[in-house]
Each structure stands twice: as structure tokens, then as C-alpha cells.
Amino acid sequence: MNLYSPYTEFNRKEWADLKKHQTTLPLTKAELEQLKGLNEEVSIQEVEDIYLPLTHFIDLYAGASRELNHLTASFLKKEAHHAPYIIGIGGSVAVGKSTTARLLQAMLARGKGNPKVDLVTTDGFLYPNAVLQEKGIMNRKGFPESYDIKSLIQFMGDVKSGKPEVMAPVYSHLAYDVIAGEENAICQPDILIIEGINVLQVKKETPLLVSDFFDFSIYIDAEEEHIRHWYIERFKLLRNTAFQNENSFFHSRFANLEEDEAVLTASQIWKDINAKNLHENILPTKGRARLILKKEADHSIQRIQLRKL
Template identity: 55%
Template sequence: MSRGSTLVSPYVRFSKAEWSRLRADEPMTLDAGDIERLRGLGDPISRQEAEEVYLPLSRLISLYHEAMQGLHRASQAFLGTNGGKVPYIIGVAGSVAVGKSTTARILQAMLSRWPASPKVDLVTTDGFLFPNAVLEARGLMARKGFPESYDRGRFLGFLSDIKSGRPKVTVPVYSHLAYDVVAGQSILIDRPDILIVEGLNILQPGEAPKSGNPVLFASDFLDFSIYLDAEERDLRRWFLERFFRLRETAFQDPRSFFHRYARMEEDEARAFALSAWEGINKPNLVDNILPTRSRADLILKKGPDHAIAEVALRKL
């Protein structure tokens, strides 16, 4: 970079107060009970934060969604076709323990309460993990959550089917209790107006073939993408706090894959959780997840208290 030049950011950045004013006259449709039901373990999101951050975001997505549908209608008019509605796909990405699930659920609830009452479905990429037996056979069990642990072909096929308007598309079911894909079980996604997809690595572009032949990545199907960002030291702390909450709750179930950690001494359990962060989650964050942050349309930066501190919106 030559002397005197300046680096131009592709984002417009807002403080929480500045962003909150962009809600305009959009009414708040969630109450405190809704927020309590929707927030994830360890995510202390309040109704006020939902109103200040996610309500303006809901308004922005509604405007983008309407504009995208108008573009599709214009394209169909030009081509002389009538392909029907095209589902709008939103991706929510970020590290383990950053609060992706809470964000996805709150957005789903808000968007489904628009005056037009659109059908808003939510899926996570967990169901597209290879079963544990496959991961064990391939030596990937210790890399669960890394890009290579997912059945990317099946996931791309799912996104393609949704985008093409195919009815009753199946999604594999993942059990966090069993820590595995549930054989023979699936859910149906039937032509939603909006689909929210939540996962660690959905913004990854992959590597284009040297032949120049066209190749699709999951991010190619996203109409709008959100990256939840936080400092690594905070993510590490939140992961440990969540682990110990689960140790007192879900891990107590004898059917849980992690039941043995509920019976460990606290020091031993802490050592395991730290090794899981340092050996699995941190490398995945540094090598695979964080590098995709700059590809997001919107970045929600969290502070140490888990609250959104800054919003960055990509310029059009």
C-alpha cells in the first residue's frame, strides 16, 4: 500500500444506540416470556437487547427480502417464465458458544410475525455432520465441527432443493444428547418464504478448481449472512461456563454422550473442557470460522458481557 493511501472498509459501523434508531416505527412483537423461551443456555440476552438490535435487523431483512422478490419477478418477466416464489435464505455463522442458536431463533420468531405472516423455517448444519461411525472410520472424531466432518454434498443438495422451490425437503436430525445423527429420522422443510440456516462454517467459500469449471459452495445460496463475533478470550470463557451448566443439567441424564463428565471431579472436568477448547474449538475458530467473518453481510460484535456492542453492515 502506497504512503498516504487509506484502507476503505466495506462496512458501515454502528454503535448499539445508532443501530437501535434504525428500527423506525417497527413494533416489538416479542415479550419477556418469548425471549426467555428462545435464548440459549448461557446467553443472557434481554428483551431490551432484542428490541435494540434484532428489531432493526428484522426491518432491514424485510426490506432486503422485498427487494429480492422484486428482482426475481423482474427476471421472470424478462424470461417469460413463472417460477413461483424463491425462498430467501439467511445464514448465521460464528464460533461455538457465541450465541448463534439464540440469534437464529429470535430472528425466526420476529420474521414470522411480520404483517404478511411469512413461513420462516430454521435448520442447523448439525444434521449434516457425518454420523459418528463414519467420523470414527475416517479418523475425524476429534475434528467434529471442522469442515471435513460435514456431508457437504448432501448439504449443498439440500440448499439447492430449497432454492429451487422443491416441496418437502428432508433434513437429518441431530441429537445433542446422543452427540450423533439419529439414524432414520428427519424433518421436512416445505417451501418456506424464509429459511434461516445456522452453523459454524456456512460462510466458507472453499477452493475453486483450477479448471475454471463452475462449482457451488453453501455460501452461494445465502441471500443474507450474519456473523456473530467476539474476542477469543470471551468465547473461551463462555464455552467453559456453558460446559459447567450442561454438566449440572443435560449431562446428568444417563443417556447423554457426556454423562461421564457429570461424574468427574470439578478439576478433572475443567481440564477436559480446556483441552476441548484448545485442541478442537480454538483451532477450528482460527483456521476455519474467523477467516469467513469478512464475507458476512452483517457482523454483530459482542462484548465480554455477551451483549452486542457494535453492528457492521456491508455496503451495497
């Protein structure tokens, strides 16, 4: 072990040993099935070994953050405002960010005092398809320039400042577009989870970064070949499910592909778009995360890196 690494590293057993003694798990198998993403393998054992210690750890930090907020307000002789504890979750397409975000949301909400935990994905802050087409960057959807970063940062600032109600745009994966006129109200949660491939990215055009508003950040990591395989398998599953829906953006494009055609198509999309975005814009942000969860080929998390204070 490198004593001078900026991270403290744990293997799965070392991390699992950090969990408090619990007589029951915070999730049932049925609940876990509802939270898992398509083609995601997460077991109750994974919840116990990885997510239970992580939930306790974040609870500890969130409590300390609230206490610091009150101490600061007391020192300044000001009234403490309600500031949510914000967690950012980043990583590649198909690496399992959404599942991690949903698991944390469900488990943190069952913590001491049953805090209000909201979840927002940055997909809602993508420019609408019509705008992307007008800009000529529809084929770069998911790249930094395809997001309305100024609106996202405004949203983050409003939430962090304690604004009573902040509206978040909604994205439909079926329509493959932001839904015009549809928004979710974020009303002073105790904890807010922000999930997206771009949450840790640096954009020179703005004086603030999305991550400037984070209290804690997580990067979901895996070998590229594993992620590529998961992406192709997910594409094949979608071809037989969501793509069959006539309202799906991809219905006419991919629903009738044969098995070998689907694999070739998904492989080409990965090579031309997702792998390029991963290397240019996502993977370089890994070192900015407070916690890195490293997955193996079977989706299990086997290594954890925690940035030292």
C-alpha cells in the same frame, strides 16, 4: 471512520435509532426466555435495540428480493417460482448463533403477512459418528472434513429451486450424533435460516459453496477470550444438567467431574479443538458475511458492521 472500508459501522445507539416506532415489542419476556440458549444473556432491551432494526432490515431486503424475482420472470416471460429468502448465520462454537437464529425466526415470522420461516442447523449434515470413527476423524468433529458438504449443497439447491418438499437430517446434541431415519420436512418457506459454524466456509472439493445460495449472511463475532469463557461456563452448566442424563453421550465422560476438573477439561477441549477450528476455519470466513454482530463480555451486541452494496 474509514470512508473506504467495505463496511458501514454502527455503534449500538446508532443501530438502535434505525428501528421503526413501535408501540409493542414482537416478543414477550416469557417468549424470549424460551428462545435463549443455555448461558445466553439476552434482554428485551437487546431485542429492541438490535434485533428489531435487524428484522426490519431483513424484511426490506426479502421484499425487494421477491419483487426482483417477479420482475425477472416477467421480463423472461416465465412464471416466477417460489424461491425462499435464505439467511446464513455463522460464528464460533458457544458464541450464540443458535439464539440469534431462533430470535430472528420468531421475529421474522411476525412480520407483514406472517411469512413462513424455517430454521435448519448444519449439525444435521455432520457425518454420523460411525462414519467419523471409520475415517479416523472423530476428534475433528466440527472441522470441515467432518461434514457431508455435498449433501448440504444438494439440500440448499433443492430448497432454492423451489422444490415442494426437501428433507433435512436431524442432529441430537444429547446423543452427540445424527439421528438415523429422522428428518424434518422443509416445504417452501418464505424465509429459511441456515445456522452453523461452517456456513461461510470455502471447500475446494466442491464447485459450489453453501453460501452461494444465501441472500443474506450474518457472522456473530466476539473476542476469543470471551467465547472461551462462555464455552467453559456452558460446559459447567451441562455437567449439572444434560450430562446427568444417562442417555447423554457425555454422561460417563463428564457427569461426575468435580468443579475444577470440569474447568480443566473444558479448557483443554477449547484449546485442542475449538480454538484451533476457530482460527483455521471459522474466523477467516468473517469477512465473507454481509453483516457482523460484535458481542462484548456480557453477551451484548455493541458494534454492527454492514457490508456496503
